[in-house]
Amino acid sequence: MDSETPSAALPKHLKVSLTITVVLLVVLVLINQFLQTASAPQGIVSFQFAATADQAHAIVRSWGSDGVNWATVSLWLDFLFIPAYVIALVHLTRHLMRDRPGVRERMTARWVRALFVAAGLADASENVLLLNNFDPPDDVISLSATLCALVKFTAVTLGIAGLVVIRAARRHPLAPG
Template identity: 65%
Template sequence: MSTDKGRPALPKSLKACLIATVLLLAALVLINQPLKTGSAHQGIVSYQLAGSAEQALAIVQSWGEDGLQWAKISLWVDFLFIPIYCITLILLTRRCTLDRPGIRERTTARWIRTLFIVAGLADIAENVLLLNNLETPTDAISIAAAISALTKFTALTIGIAGLVIIRAARRHPLAPG
């Protein structure tokens, strides 16, 4: 099945995953709003990147009891988001390499998929660490969570950049399938 421009239509599984990803991302953005404080300018992201117990404690205290509940909700919703965004990115990688039969493109696609899986695993580890750091933050857990968050963000950034490079490599759109 192709679109009116001659390109193959998006598979239903990719469409469904894209919609679910966007909806869960929107939910996480909304949940994050009450978590933005003077100590946490970026809300939960500030907490993810807090590299010390002192910094994490200042953020948790700035949230108060209501904010703490929102933080827990954010982390639990993120557990739902992780497999959805990983599957979406893997399906998107498959889609972007449909007309890329070369060895380099296939090898690059495998590395990109691996990066997305690493990002998901780092995100899971980060969430577990952050949930355990809410009551009494420690330096060890704060640093481990920050390293996990940085691993996740780095893997996602490099993976998405890889997708752009794969698509731009031959400078032509997806051919009709």
């Protein structure tokens, strides 16, 4: 009888990358608490989706100088979070493909990994745009950052959906291994 727990079955590199990702995510969520205002109810996410200079300016004004400092810290910390989550998701994809020899599953996994990398690239582009959109906010930069955020969130969502499809394809649990 195999007494191995599911978490023990995870490879060490996957555990480490997931741990780093979760720690950075928790820090970003905590920082985001300082950024929630009436103009930015979702904190930095509201700034990411401020598609016009007027919306971005209202958010920046509501934050004040302390909030802008926290937003800047959040965006710079996000540059560490990006490779952490991309690497963790790529490792997770490889782990979930461990017992999937099918051609369709392998092709889907390539698309899933490409989606995760695209999300990371869009996220980095978005951060650069947002760092340049504080004083004064600009319509083109605001809209560009919003489009990058949409690409990022869509790519991550589709990638995770792809992982679910890969795992559900044969309707059996991950084989120990």
